[in-house]
Amino acid sequence: MTTTAPVMAPAIIDTTVHAVEHVAEGVVSLVLRRADGRDFPAWGPGAHIDVHLGEDLVRQYSLCSAPSDLSTLRIGVLRVPDSRGGSKHVHQELAVGSSLAVSAPRNNFPLADSRKYLFLAGGIGITPIIPMIEAAEAAGREWTLHYGGRSRSTMAFADALVARYGEERVRILAEDTEGRMDLQGILGMPRAHMQVYACGPGGMLSAVEDFCMGWPPGALHTERFVADALGAGANSEPFEVELARTGGTVTVDTNQTILEAVEQVGARVLSSCRAGLCGTCETRIVSGEPEHRDAVLTREDKESGEIMLVCVSRAAAGCSRLVLDL
Amino acid sequence: MTTSTHEPAVLAEDPFDPAIIANPYPFLARLRDAGPVSWLEATGSYAVAGYEEVYEVLTDFETYCSSGGLGPRDIRKDAGWRPPSILESDPPIHTVMRRALTGVINPGTVRALRGPFTPPAVELTTELAGRPGFDVIKDLAEKYPLRVFPDAVGIPDEGREHLLPYGNMVFNAFGPENYIFQQAFAHGDEHAAAVMKSCARESLDDAGFGARIWDKVGEGLITEQQATLLVRALLSAGVDTTVFGIGNTLSVLSRNPQAWARLRENPTLAKFAVDEALRLESPFQKFHRTxxxxxxxxxxxxxxxxxxxxxxxxxxxxxxxxxxxxDTFSFERSSSGHVAFGMGLHQCVGQPIARLEMEIVLQELLPRIATIEPAGEPVPIIHNVLRGFESVPVRITAA
Structure with a gap:
């Protein structure tokens, strides 16, 4: 258990644009160095930074450099034609030498250890997947990437990935020549001990969620890649849980479940599968908004906001405190 | 990564020997001591006895499939005695059947059963508390699930007497075709026909789980044959196991007077006591994967x-x-993660119903019975794969 301070707004880090590279049609990659020359804070695959692009203009971009090299950070930015200005600003205003204020890396989409991985990327959603692949490869894990995009020329890092890992494991699908990714074919057959990490547009992720219904609960991890914010389905930030009956408050860290955190302070919760499948750890919510990640509660139960399965579900993004009937 | 391998220890003892079945734990300890995985000469199969290895097999549904059947024969090559159930299926066939079942049996629908499940428990336990003693199995464990579960599924009164014998057949068939199996199957056709009849849509009342499963045919999720098989799965797996669960829990508690006293002080611990008893005396003891x-x-x-x-x-x-x-019952232990209900894709879908029945029975006994102790040796049932008792005589004092 950790006792906590409230979640602090991430500190600002001043950086300088070290390199700008046009990596695909409509996509630039920025390499950032700290203005003070020091290393960036440590981060893991799936992390993102907030990039301050001007007054009230903050955008989040996934990191696609190597976590082992903290001297630089790299992000990939897609130019969105009708954007409210974030990507346009990056594409038009930034050049080598520009100053850019960013946050420390944060991770809403962390990579859990697994024997096998299936990575699914749509368009610019490839960025957080790149460090994930490196980590999986370094750990000697079995993995496959399916990477879809409108056309090959718009697909950032596609050639580099194929060159580095080979076509067997990196399956590139350009819609204009090969059609859309056959998500049903890819996901129709659940695999044991395999985690699925998917990042891309909302429509793709909804389809992924549908086709993953037969997978073991907890196997699917998604990050919605929308221009403005990281949407629901991705919150792994720490939050507090207050135990209404027994008293006390416990912080649930990023790499921990509510069940684990409350057990550490001696609360008794009956549980069995600890994977969101059996429903045994059902717990009543006194206040706060949950993000449901189980595969067993009905939609009515989930929408009621009154109960949750503490083995997998967490606090919703923006909810820093859940009060539970424990 | 390379893993060093070794030859398995070879054991001559037969796990389906009635003497071992009657008192399994010394054999199970020898089996674990021989190694997490051994070779059983008597059955021609590998024995998996370590927790970590059992968990591994249960969760790796690709390497250790279910479509070969839970018995010793590979039913992919050699058809089984009945059409394969959800337990005997793999993805993607398993996926739709499981989805249909969890749509019907889930925490929300099971929560609603506490109301109808409580009065029969009150009635039974009130009557038993007026006696100096009783038989846990005959007077309570075999009665209560049969009072509440068939109603929850919505089957007709006629034919319910076939449920226990049918469950006995289904589970015994997860072991070899030995004398125990033959006894269980003595009137097999009659029991199987009666249970199949109860699974048909026209036999089921409109309010129960059975009818809700048939709704999934209308929604296009499953076929009529699958609906029949899913109702059959509920009926075959939902009665004996709970009978044994109640019997085993009370058998454990009758030998732990301090635990009973502590439960009476704090009845909210009932569900934890049930869970620990299920770990210690798991009703479903063994089955196969391929x-x-x-x-x-x-x-x-x-x-x-x-x-x-x-x-x-x-x-x-x-x-x-x-x-x-x-090997001992302990309130201090978290029994979370035990595999009495299985684990992974095939983990018991009726788990919340079984837990509810066991918790209600215990919660209704606690305020009525001050002390409970053995009034004789429990008589174990000789069953290929289930662990339970013919009789558990107890002496009680009323509260």
Whole structure:
């Protein structure tokens, strides 16, 4: 258990644009160095930074450099034609030498250890997947990437990935020549001990969620890649849980479940599968908004906001405190 | 990564020997001591007895498939005695059947059963508390699930007497076709026909789980045959197991007077007591999986096509997982993660119903019975894969 301070707004880090590279049609990659020359804070695959692009203009971009090299950070930015200005600003205003204020890396989409991985990327959603692949490869894990995009020329890092890992494991699908990714074919057959990490547009992720219904609960991890914010389905930030009956408050860290955190302070919760499948750890919510990640509660139960399965579900993004009937 | 492998220990003892079935734990300890994975000469299968290895087999549904059947024969090559159930299926067939079942049986629908499940428990326990003693099995464990569960599924009154004998057949068939199996199947056709009749849509009332499963046919999720098989799965798996669960829990508690006293002080611990009793005396003790590819488990190479016999009762008492006091009942222990209900894709879908029944029975006994103690030796049932008792005589004092 950790006792906590409230979640602090991430500190600002001043950086300088070290390199700008046009990596695909409509996509630039920025390499950032700290203005003070020091290393960036440590981060893991799936992390993102907030990039301050001007007054009230903050955008989040996934990191696609190597976590082992903290001297630089790299992000990939897609130019969105009708954007409210974030990507346009990056594409038009930034050049080598520009100053850019960013946050420390944060991770809403962390990579859990697994024997096998299936990575699914749509368009610019490839960025957080790149460090994930490196980590999986370094750990000697079995993995496959399916990477879809409108056309090959718009697909950032596609050639580099194929060159580095080979076509067997990196399956590139350009819609204009090969059609859309056959998500049903890819996901129709659940695999044991395999985690699925998917990042891309909302429509793709909804389809992924549908086709993953037969997978073991907890196997699917998604990050919605929308221009403005990281949407629901991705919150792994720490939050507090207050135990209404027994008293006390416990912080649930990023790499921990509510069940684990409350057990550490001696609360008794009956549980069995600890994977969101059996429903045994059902717990009543006194206040706060949950993000449901189980595969067993009905939609009515989930929408009621009154109960949750503490083995997998967490606090919703923006909810820093859940009060539970424990 | 390379893993060193070794030859499995070879055991001559037959786990389906009635003497071992009657008192399984010394054998299960010998089996675990021989190694997490051994070879059983008597059955021609690999025995998996370590918690970690049993968990591995249960969750790796690709390497250790279910479509080969839970018995010793590979029903992919050699058809079983009945059309395969959800337990005997793999993805993607399993996926739709499981989805249909969890749509019907889930925490929300089971929560609603506490109301109708409570009065029969009050009635039974009130009557028993007026006596000096009773038989846990005949007077309570065999009565209560039959009072509440068939109503929850919505089957007609006629034919309910076939449920226990049918469950007995289904589970015994997860073991070899020995004398025990033959006894269970003595009037097999009659029981099977009666249960199948209860599974038909026209036999089911409109309010129960059975009708809700049939709704999934209308929604296009499953076929009529699958609906029949899913209702059959509820009826075959939902009665005996709970009878044994109640019987085993009270058998454990009658030998732990301090635990009973503590439960009376704090009845909210009832569900934890049930869980720990299920770990210690797991009703479903063993079943098979079929190996799909050459693999290595617990350092032992296992070729494709092999049958592995999982010893749930050994895993749930494995000292490497539960500590040196794994053979004793303890309130201090978290029994979370025990595999009495299985684990992974095939984990018991009726688990919340079974837990509810067991918790209600215990909660209604606690305020009425001050002390409970054995009034004789429990008589174990000789069953290929289930662990339970014919009779558990107890002496009580009313509260």
């Amino acid at each position: 190996v799909t590819v050459d693999t290595t488990l617990g350092g032992v190479r296992i070729p494709a096509g092999s049958k592995v016999l999982l010893f749930i009762g050994a895993a749930n008492r494995d000292p490497r997982k539960w500590g040196d006091d794994a």
